[in-house]
Amino acid sequence: MYKFLAVLFGVFMIMPAHAEDSKTHSYKLGAFEVTSLINQKAEHDKSLFHYGDSEKLKELLSENDANLGSMGEFYVDTGSRKILFDTGLSSKTSELLESINVQPKDIDMVIITHTHGDHVGGLLDSAGRQNFPNAVIYVSEEELAANPDNPKLAAYGEKVKTFGRFEKIIEGIVSEPAFGHTLGHTVFWLESEGRKMLIWGDVIHAQIQFMYPEIYLRYDTNHLDALDVRNDLLKRVADEDVVVGGMHLAAPAMGRVYKEDIGYRFEPIK
Numbered sequence: 399m400y401k402f403l404a405v406l407f408g409v410f411m412i413m414p415a416h417a418e419d420s421k422t423h424s425y426k427l428g429a430f431e432v433t434s435l436i437n438q439k440a441e442h443d444k445s446l447f448h449y450g451d452s453e454k455l456k457e458l459l460s461e462n463d464a465n466l467g468s469m470g471e472f473y474v475d476t477g478s479r480k481i482l483f484d485t486g487l488s489s490k491t492s493e494l495l496e497s498i499n500v501q502p503k504d505i506d507m508v509i510i511t512h513t514h515g516d517h518v519g520g521l522l523d524s525a526g527r528q529n530f531p532n533a534v535i536y537v538s539e540e541e542l543a544a545n546p547d548n549p550k551l552a553a554y555g556e557k558v559k560t561f562g563r564f565e566k567i568i569e570g571i572v573s574e575p576a577f578g579h580t581l582g583h584t585v586f587w588l589e590s591e592g593r594k595m596l597i598w599g600d601v602i603h604a605q606i607q608f609m610y611p612e613i614y615l616r617y618d619t620n621h622l623d624a625l626d627v628r629n630d631l632l633k634r635v636a637d638e639d640v641v642v643g644g645m646h647l648a649a650p651a652m653g654r655v656y657k658e659d660i661g662y663r664f665e666p667i668k
């Protein structure tokens with residue numbers, strides 16, 4: 399229940415959407431075309447942040463954009479497949495797809511990082527109909543086991559499939575467990591023509607967590623496991639030439655990570 403409330407809080411404690419906040423940004427990854435669909439800009443309420451030193455936290459959060467994030471998802475056209483990574487909170491995702499001339503009925507796979515409302519909400523329209531009627535929905539075994547009755551997934555019945563840890567879902571897309579934010583939270587490695595990208599779901603919620611990965615927001619099921627995941631992935635993507643895409647990274651929600659004296663720096667794609 400607590401988790402559910404925290405998510406509801408998260409959703410209601412962000413700024414209302416402005417038309418100019420909702421946008422799409424495209425990036426060519428080898429033969430894949432990756433598009434971030436930004437539903438809206440998000441400024442997380444500062445009461446949701448936690449850090450060992452609360453005075454220091456106050457100071458950090460007073461800096462510009464420290465609590466900045468967004469809410470969005472990713473559309474990937476592999477050339478032969480039209481794939482959506484997460485679905486956002488509502489049918490806004492379908493509108494954004496249409497704005498880039500992709501019909502929601504043409505989506506053939508929806509790959510879910512985790513089942514929080516702001517990631518699976520867009521599976522259904524406000525009347526409860528499937529927004530992606532021709533898609534197979536993929537979710538990790540652990541996430542489905544922890545949320546067997548999720549109504550958004552249940553509405554897709556037999557079309558919900560699970561994947562395991564480090565599983566090649568299709569050529570060029572591999573799952574990696576990143577448990578902590580939720581019990582089955584998963585990130586995905588994309589690779590095409592030798593170029594790599596990591597779609598990392600909710601590893602980071604707000605800008606300040608790049609510099610101070612120890613800061614967490616109240617949305618995590620197990621924030622210590624989530625911290626291990628954040629530290630591990632930040633280090634790995636900073637060591638390699640990997641573009642990262644995150645569902646709550648500020649627009650364009652894709653970029654590279656660099657090691658700094660204190661923590662890391664995120665450089666958005668141009």
Ligand SMILES: [Zn+2]
Pocket residue numbers: 514516517600645646
């Ligand atoms: Zn989220």
